[in-house]
Amino acid sequence: MNETLHIIDGRNVLRIEHRLPHAPAKVWRALTEAPHLLAWFPAAMAIDLRVGGEIRFTMDGGDDITTGVVTHLEPPRVFAYTWSGDHLRWEVHPEPSGCLLVLVHTFDDRAGAASFASGWHVCLDALAASLDERPFVAPDDTWADHETFIARFGLAQGHVVATDHGWAVRFERQFRRPVARVWEALLAGSAAPVAVGGPPPPATTVGLAPAGAVTEFAPSSVLEYRWQHDGHPAGRVRWQISQGPGGARLQLEHTGPQALADLRPAALAAWQDHIERLAVATR
Template sequence: MSETLAADGDRTVLRMERRLGHPPEKVWRAVTDPAHLAEWFPARVEADLRAGGRIGFDLGGGHPPVDGVVTEFDPPRAIAYTWGDDLLRWEVRPRGDGSLLVLTHTFADRFGAASFAAGWRMCTGTLTQILGGGPATAPGRADDLHEALVARFGLDEGTSEDVPGGWRVRFERQLVRPAERVWAELHPDAVPAPGDAVPPGFTVPEFAPGTVTEARVPALLEYGWHRGDRPAGTVRWELGPGTGHGARLVVTQTGPHDLPGARIAALTAWRAHIADLAKRLLDTAP
């Protein structure tokens, strides 16, 4: 299995390829027939299999159904359809005595890419088992795979931009545990309140924290940082809904233009700190 990630304007394109030892006609049925899709696809599918036809997805578990439209239907070679705001395209190519299955998934949430790729790898792994005639084993979780894909796709890197009065560094990271579990890993003690000392889990040694200015467990913690006796900027942690089974983390730090070295230090320090947090979360129960 191979995965690549690319940008297309403000959208992200995930491309995945999988070699299958089965003829294209067999693979085509598996990726288009709702009865076959029910064995490996992440949602129950109802489809009017023609260009312009309606396609519907039911994830179950209390999730609302999602509608889409078939945008391409070229049997037995390619099918594409929308799933909400996303676009999925499956292509089946002859390859030797088998097939090459190519998935192109286009979406807006770049930082969900590792979740999408891990999920599709697990789904197509189940598809491979079913095509081979064997029983499909439950895939379980893919937390380690998710973290490996975060690194491969560069989703652990921060961004830096100029803002009025200074600069802002920002990290966004999909995590594999819910917000409550993440918060407990960062600060298992009493709930912080404005004016309290900043819990160490939310700090890095390179920047001296002031006191908490805003806290909302388990979603938000903000504090000021200083250089010497001078207030220099803010650090803000936010935990919200994400893809997969975990929370989406956003960490931002602001600082003044006359401390450009601090901007560089922030990119390095927060990348290492968030990577360590993500690694520790892997060792906690789901």
């Protein structure tokens, strides 16, 4: 498979190309007919196969139902539709040995791109197995693929923004692990239960921002503390954990005053390294 990620018209566009040794007509049926879709697509689909027709997606045993609309239909070459706020476009290009299948997935959640890419890899492997009429066993863990896409797409990097009182270094990082597991890794090494007014866990701190007292704490959700410079409060470090696609979504913000703007590059580097070590710790 070949994967690329770009920003087009302000949205993230993931493109995956996959060559299949099967006739375009056979692949087209696998893309558009409900009995074939059950073998590989991540949701059951009920399709009104016409431009403007509704699609109903059913996941989790029927408890989670979302809808979409067919936007393009050119049998047997192009099938495109919305799914909640995303857009999926499937293209079937004939080749001498079969066909080239192209998926173009357009979405807003850039931090989720690695989860989408690794998830589609599993789906497309299942599609290939179905077309080959052979059994498919989904992998128990896609952590390694996910982390490969994190690196390839540059999703581990943070950015600096200006604030009313100075600056903030921000990271948003998707993990292929449950919220509870990532939260447990953050609390690792605490000598006592974490509480407002007490020290933050060592796994939430870096050396360039000496930690003060915890100012906000909500288990499995939020941990914030003040950091100090030369013994005086300088800003805050805030960790937030929520559910993202395929696992925990981590958001980190480290704020500082304009007088300490020279610390921004070091803060970016330190927190990126810290978060990557956290990702390895959850493996």
